[in-house]
Amino acid sequence: MATNADDRVEIARTEEGGRKGGGYAVQIVEGEETGGGFKLNLEALKQVLLHPDVVNRPVVIVSVAGAFRKGKSFLLDFMLRYLQHSDESEWLSNKEESLVGFSWKSGSRPDTNGILMWSEPFVRTIPHTGEEIALLLMDTQGAFDTRSTVKQNATIFALSTMLSSIQIYNLMSQIQENDLQHLQLFTEYARLASDYLSEKPFQSLMFLVRDWYHLGDNKYGDSGGGEYLQSVLEVHYGQQEELSVTRKHIYFCFDDIRCYLMPHPGMKVAVGGKEFSGQLKHIDEDFVDHLKQLMPTILDPVNLVVKKISGNVITGKKLVHYVESYVKIFQAGELPEPKSMLEATAEANHLAAKDDSLDSYKRTMDEICGPTTPFLNPDELAVSHSQAKEDSLNVFKLIKKMGGNIMSEKYELLLDEEIEKLFLDYSKTNDNKNIFMAARTPAVLTTIVVICYLSSGVVGLISGFLANLILILLGVTLLLLTVWAVSRYTGQYRDLASMIDSLASFIFEEAIYPYYKSAITRGSRTIMKQVVKQRI
Numbered sequence: 033m034a035t036n037a038d039d040r041v042e043i044a045r046t047e048e049g050g051r052k053g054g055g056y057a058v059q060i061v062e063g064e065e066t067g068g069g070f071k072l073n074l075e076a077l078k079q080v081l082l083h084p085d086v087v088n089r090p091v092v093i094v095s096v097a098g099a100f101r102k103g104k105s106f107l108l109d110f111m112l113r114y115l116q117h118s119d120e121s122e123w124l125s126n127k128e129e130s131l132v133g134f135s136w137k138s139g140s141r142p143d144t145n146g147i148l149m150w151s152e153p154f155v156r157t158i159p160h161t162g163e164e165i166a167l168l169l170m171d172t173q174g175a176f177d178t179r180s181t182v183k184q185n186a187t188i189f190a191l192s193t194m195l196s197s198i199q200i201y202n203l204m205s206q207i208q209e210n211d212l213q214h215l216q217l218f219t220e221y222a223r224l225a226s227d228y229l230s231e232k233p234f235q236s237l238m239f240l241v242r243d244w245y246h247l248g249d250n251k252y253g254d255s256g257g258g259e260y261l262q263s264v265l266e267v268h269y270g271q272q273e274e275l276s277v278t279r280k281h282i283y284f285c286f287d288d289i290r291c292y293l294m295p296h297p298g299m300k301v302a303v304g305g306k307e308f309s310g311q312l313k314h315i316d317e318d319f320v321d322h323l324k325q326l327m328p329t330i331l332d333p334v335n336l337v338v339k340k341i342s343g344n345v346i347t348g349k350k351l352v353h354y355v356e357s358y359v360k361i362f363q364a365g366e367l368p369e370p371k372s373m374l375e376a377t378a379e380a381n382h383l384a385a386k387d388d389s390l391d392s393y394k395r396t397m398d399e400i401c402g403p404t405t406p407f408l409n410p411d412e413l414a415v416s417h418s419q420a421k422e423d424s425l426n427v428f429k430l431i432k433k434m435g436g437n438i439m440s441e442k443y444e445l446l447l448d449e450e451i452e453k454l455f456l457d458y459s460k461t462n463d464n465k466n467i468f469m470a471a472r473t474p475a476v477l478t479t480i481v482v483i484c485y486l487s488s489g490v491v492g493l494i495s496g497f498l499a500n501l502i503l504i505l506l507g508v509t510l511l512l513l514t515v516w517a518v519s520r521y522t523g524q525y526r527d528l529a530s531m532i533d534s535l536a537s538f539i540f541e542e543a544i545y546p547y548y549k550s551a552i553t554r555g556s557r558t559i560m561k562q563v564v565k566q567r568i
């Protein structure tokens with residue numbers, strides 16, 4: 033029973049046998065076969081949410097999510113049957129009827145793809161407010177199947193949590209710590225996407241534990257579930273921080289959290305087979321009895337929770353816009369990539385190793401050229417840097433890390449880059465300690481002032497205009513020198529002082545230093561010639 037819209041199973045509209053209504057599963061979100069993405073089927077979404085019974089009515093959306101192959105769609109089809117019967121005593125009376133609606137199947141291969149909604153809404157009246165609402169059912173792709181990435185699983189779970197007002201977290205046998213961790217990861221992803229970081233973002237959550245065996249601990253049903261949930265989600269003094277953080281996060285995310293413990297449905301249901309198509313005659317009585325109790329616990333109008341976003345009641349029409357914008361957020365690639373446990377641990381290992389190695393480099397370099405040490409010859413500094421870098425890379429290699437060579441190479445490159453950046457800072461600090469370097473700007477500017485002053489006198493004999501120009505240059509240079517001195521003294525206008533430093537460096541490198549060098553060379557040549565002459 034595939035769930036593609038092309039070969040969907042349709043329930044023909046009927047008023048007979050106590051069952052009223054029909055419909056079929058509509059694919060709202062479709063997972064892509066390759067590339068790991070998914071796409072929104074806007075027309076299908078509008079078909080459900082702009083249905084005349086839904087468009088202007090507040091909606092209640094009941095979603096079932098959780099790991100794959102755990103009877104989610106099977107359960108939803110019982111919800112459908114319950115909702116399509118007006119008489120509660122009758123809905124489970126036909127023992128031969130096949131279970132139809134959302135596609136379900138036995139076997140080990142995943143079935144449901146993306147997110148589906150039932151095409152027909154159920155209009156109900158909330159007793160205490162008298163409000164008429166449209167109830168919609170939502171089926172989701174099972175998480176952790178062999179074809180989906182962590183991101184796809186997180187996206188499907190997050191989207192169904194963001195869109196539903198009652199999320200049923202379907203689990204097998206018990207609630208395990210990894211189930212809570214996944215719920216934390218997925219709801220955190222949903223919280224990021226919905227931007228509701230400071231308020232309770234989601235409404236009702238029900239842990240539905242299938243195949244509950246531990247009757248000695250807790251009884252089946254709502255009250256047994258409540259006690260069990262309390263023991264699992266308890267936050268107490270002395271609890272390890274990691275465990276209490278997960279629990280606090282879950283409590284924070286939902287307005288209301290419940291749990292229901294379901295009995296095993298019997299081997300015919302669990303194993304499946306050709307003659308089993310969901311008929312009640314093959315299902316254990318205990319399970320059927322609890323279906324009778326579970327359905328009103330979730331679907332009785334007294335227990336329905338109207339969909340609200342930021343405190344505002346959401347109608348079908350409004351929900352279309354929310355779905356569109358939520359899907360865009362997930363597709364835009366702006367959210368951080370959710371990681372598998374191994375990936376996250378390996379990344380944390382590598383980050384810690386990189387930080388330790390960087391610290392080792394900093395310690396060595398601080399000893400050699402830290403703020404309290406005197407100026408060091410730049411060539412010697414470069415040699416010390418190479419040695420410290422090599423030692424630091426060795427520290428990184430020696431630390432045991434999870435994640436393999438490819439990840440290590442990536443972080444080694446990062447470490448290398450960060451060390452080189454640090455070296456630039458160390459070089460700059462070292463240069464600043466050189467008093468000749470520090471005096472370069474005032475020396476260059478004073479030289480220009482003196483040259484201008486002397487040359488203006490000589491040039492004044494030939495041209496008054498040129499002499500005036502030189503005096504203007506002298507004035508400007510004096511002004512720059514004053515600004516530079518004030519900035520260096522007061523620590524203000526540092527950008528301006530840096531610009532003057534750069535200008536002075538440029539003049540020194542391009543105009544003064546070449547003359548100075550050639551003068552020195554010429555001078556030494558003359559001295560050498562005189563020495564040679566004297567010797568001859």
Ligand SMILES: Nc1nc2c(ncn2[C@@H]2O[C@H](COP(=O)(O)OP(=O)(O)OP(=O)(O)O)[C@@H](O)[C@H]2O)c(=O)[nH]1
Binds near residue numbers: 100102106138139144
């Ligand atoms: N053990 C056990 N099996 C169940 C239960 N309910 C349904 N099943 C069986 O589980 C199998 C899978 O049912 P589905 O409803 O297709 O499961 P699903 O979680 O929707 O699976 P995916 O769509 O692949 O995620 C079927 O063989 C059902 O008969 C249950 O409560 N306990």
Ligand SMILES: [Mg+2]
Binds near residue numbers: 104105144172
């Ligand atoms: Mg399914």
